[in-house]
Amino acid sequence: MSQDVISCEYHAAKARWNVVRMMRASGAGHLGGALSCIDIVTALYFRTMKNDPANPTDPARDRFVLSAGHKGMSQYGVLAEAGYFPIEELDTYGQLGSHIPGHPDMHKLPGIEANTGALGHGLSISLGMALGARLSGGASRVFTVLGDGELPEGSNWEAFAAAAHHRVDNLIAIIDDNGLQISGKTADVMGLEPIEDHLRAFGWSVRVIDGNDMEQVISTLDQVPFEEGKPSAIVAHTVKGKGISFAENQVGYHYWKPKGDELERAEAELEAQIAAKQQELVGILGNTAGNNAVLGGVAPPAAAPGIASAQTGERVGAVALLLELSQGKA
Ligand SMILES: Cc1ncc(C[n+]2csc(CCOP(=O)(O)OP(=O)(O)O)c2C)c(N)n1
Numbered sequence: 001m002s003q004d005v006i007s008c009e010y011h012a013a014k015a016r017w018n019v020v021r022m023m024r025a026s027g028a029g030h031l032g033g034a035l036s037c038i039d040i041v042t043a044l045y046f047r048t049m050k051n052d053p054a055n056p057t058d059p060a061r062d063r064f065v066l067s068a069g070h071k072g073m074s075q076y077g078v079l080a081e082a083g084y085f086p087i088e089e090l091d092t093y094g095q096l097g098s099h100i101p102g103h104p105d106m107h108k109l110p111g112i113e114a115n116t117g118a119l120g121h122g123l124s125i126s127l128g129m130a131l132g133a134r135l136s137g138g139a140s141r142v143f144t145v146l147g148d149g150e151l152p153e154g155s156n157w158e159a160f161a162a163a164a165h166h167r168v169d170n171l172i173a174i175i176d177d178n179g180l181q182i183s184g185k186t187a188d189v190m191g192l193e194p195i196e197d198h199l200r201a202f203g204w205s206v207r208v209i210d211g212n213d214m215e216q217v218i219s220t221l222d223q224v225p226f227e228e229g230k231p232s233a234i235v236a237h238t239v240k241g242k243g244i245s246f247a248e249n250q251v252g253y254h255y256w257k258p259k260g261d262e263l264e265r266a267e268a269e270l271e272a273q274i275a276a277k278q279q280e281l282v283g284i285l286g287n288t289a290g291n292n293a294v295l296g297g298v299a300p301p302a303a304a305p306g307i308a309s310a311q312t313g314e315r316v317g318a319v320a321l322l323l324e325l326s327q328g329k330a
């Protein structure tokens, strides 16, 4: 397994831990869908996309739109891990005035490109961004994550058709195909399987992968656009609630209100995953200060897992931007 894969797995494990930190702070949230797509979101920020936490409004950046906005904790967990905002901000999740509300708000947090949560809008927004980049002569690509249960929203299909018609090959749609949605199996509520056939019929170039297998996620994202002149789609088979054993594939954990010792059990499981990845990384690289810097803050194995993050002095820029957003200046 390559160092890049393990490094992304490590950051994904820590991002999952961040999700549980938000749950601990707020007492409730959309857990299942956040955990199914978080490996993909991690790979996008830590490997695929041109992005810089210290300069989140760089016009040349690639864009990420979380169309299924209820999965927002995935993006917050990854942005915090990448150093877009101070990690302590996670403890304000869902509170009045927080920069990280229940659904992403571009006016409140650096790194959020669009307000989402009403399903079915993100792909159209992303298409507009991708066309805008083309018109302005930029090289930016736009990545968007949709849920399988989101796909029946009719507006998606206008965007799928328009993107192919206009040959928008800097647009990449990733379907977090976890087979479940809010009220049950997607196949029972409004099934579109096999999703890849629909997308191909609409003129997209499509790959089907295991979206919780970091090696597949990375190697597939490395290949976009799959075909010149065609938008790219990845149908990512995932597990809702991935990473917390008792939440996996359980529709009841779409929205989680932790009870009993669930939080402690979730944290213990994720801390074991973080520690295991940390050991793998240290095994490859050696536990030196230089290597820690390259990896964005790998804590020595003796340190408490889950606490160290990629946060560096660069976050000062993000803090300043947060302040401006609060004051309505940015
Ligand atoms: C327009 C719109 N209709 C309904 C909802 C309510 N809703 C929130 S999450 C969800 C399920 C979405 O399923 P999926 O896209 O598969 O996401 P997952 O539950 O797997 O995270 C629904 C219907 C919404 N947010 N927006």
Ligand SMILES: [Mg+2]
Pocket: 033, 147, 148, 149, 176, 177, 178, 179, 180, 181, 186
């Ligand atoms: Mg789903």
